Amino acid sequence: MEERSIGHVDALGNLARVVLLPGQRHDCVGSEPLLDGIAPGALIGDKAFDSDWLRLQLNQRGTLAVIPPNASRASAIPYDAELYKWRHLVENFFQRIKEFRRIATRYDKTDTSFRAAIHLVAIVLALK
Known part of the structure; x- marks a missing residue:
């Protein structure tokens, strides 16, 4: 299974923090375990994270949702476009870890070893 x-x-x-999901699951489902135990001031996500339940959960936690509205929404929800520009940090990180062949090709057979490889690469990149 991918x-x-x-x-x-x-x-x-x-x-x-990193969470592994089955390939057919929506990214928004993985947001709950990512947010467990932390209190971020803002969550910057792409349109895939635009869901009413996630926005409600973030609002209840006092976290600012910086998520552009999906095109299928009946009414557009405003978001901070200047703060959204910082989302490139997430994209940059995932592009950098994919430079390591083991990560990009999903070389590891088990979830544990794949997650460990991601953490190891993250440490290497943080030390640069």
């Missing part, structure tokens, strides 16, 4: 990883990076673009 797996996808969803990650949370800090304000400097370093890995804070």
Whole structure:
């Protein structure tokens, strides 16, 4: 089964947490375990994270949702476009870890070894 990883990076673009999901699952489902036990000031996500239940959960936690509205929404929800520009840090991190062949090709057979490889690469990148 193909797996996808969803990650949370800090304000400097370093890995804070990673969750592995089955390939057919929506990224939004992985947001709950990422947010468990932390209190971020804002969550910056792409349109895939635009869901009412996630926005409600973030609002209840006092977290600002910086998520552009999906085109299928009946009414557009405003978001901070200037703050959204910082989403590139997440994209940059995942592009950098894919430079390592083991990560890009999903070489590892088990979830544990794949997650460990992601953490090892994150450490290497943070030390640069």
